[in-house]
């Protein structure tokens with residue numbers, strides 16, 4: 001049985017507590033499904049083909065530095081993620097080219113747990129998005145529901161919710177299939193995302 005990376009386990013433990021404490025009932029229920037799956041034997045550990053993108057430099061470092069100024073458990077979550085981020089395969093959203101150079105240079109995504117993650121399994125997807133200031137991540141949708149943990153300032157929108165600023169340590173819940181988006185304002189943006197996969 002594969003043993004989960006220590007920093008990844010720490011990141012999951014903190015994330016589980018944050019989501020479980022949310023006032024959003026649907027986020028709490030999704031979190032229960034996600035962490036129930038993740039409590040089963042870890043998927044195979046894989047060394048990702050490390051890839052850095054421009055947004056992995058200043059925006060990510062600044063966002064991580066920002067977590068250390070927040071209330072617990074954000075500093076601990078930032079430390080766990082900071083220990084992992086250098087080993088990830090950061091990639092751009094598909095069709096990023098159509099959205100112009102600021103978006104191309106100003107965002108990056110990485111999978112932590114999932115088919116292409118540092119833990120490979122197919123029942124849960126866990127990843128991260130970083131964005132430079134003043135970037136809009138375009139409307140998109142996907143069948144699974146999704147829980148975000150904000151690790152920085154930034155705003156989220158979905159077809160049932162006006163633009164909302166959860167604040168660092170806050171939660172956003174997107175129901176299955178809903179159209180949704182996010183944007184940074186004056187500060188770099190960093191968020192984790194968690195999707196249960198049927």
Ligand SMILES: [Fe+2]
Nearest residue numbers: 140142146180
């Ligand atoms: Fe999404």
